[in-house]
């Protein structure tokens with residue numbers, strides 16, 4: 001499943017290629033035909049991401065909300081007037097003068113009102129990649145973690161607590177912080193929680209820039225292989241890069257959790 005950086009990259013792509021232009025929207029597969037009619041031919045005003053959700057705002061006050069889920073995928077291409085036939089199950093196709101984008105397999109693809117957008121925004125936890133005037137987003141995160149007896153490993157995967165973190169960043173952020181995933185949120189110090197937030201901001205920015213979840217600082221400017229990018233994610237049974245203890249794997253609420261029992265406590 002894509003983590004937040006991917007969705008922010010898609011929002012940037014939409015801003016660059018489609019914002020300010022009239023967009024023809026269709027549903028080659030048919031499942032989104034009614035929704036497409038509501039926004040087709042309108043100007044895309046803004047594209048933004050909150051965590052794993054994408055919001056495309058049109059000039060008639062309607063917004064298309066998209067969540068890719070596990071199988072959803074985007075493809076963006078240039079065209080010269082003639083469009084290729086849709087291949088496979090294309091839920092929605094977006095076309096302007098020069099480009100088109102195909103959306104396949106999303107979990108959510110629905111047209112909603114401004115009031116409904118507000119309600120979704122209120123429900124979603126703070127996103128480390130969204131501008132954070134006066135630190136309110138960070139404070140929301142601190143308060144949510146501090147007031148919870150749930151383990152920090154689960155809290156980081158809860159999109160109501162923090163938006164955009166998935167299994168890779170969860171494992172890596174906790175390793176970098178030296179914090180056990182099993183510690184209840186309420187036992188973390190304010191300093192520890194703020195450090196987690198700051199690291200999430202930092203790592204997600206690298207993700208947006210490079211398109212890869214690189215969590216080892218020394219590899220940021222390189223193009224590391226998948227196997228080298230991370231400290232503990234998918235490295236179970238191999239020596240921790242820091243202490244040599246074998247990296248552990250366990251199932252936490254149906255998801256695989258990777259961590260070092262020596263470095264994280």
Ligand SMILES: [Zn+2]
Pocket residue numbers: 240241242243244245260261262263264
């Ligand atoms: Zn270790």
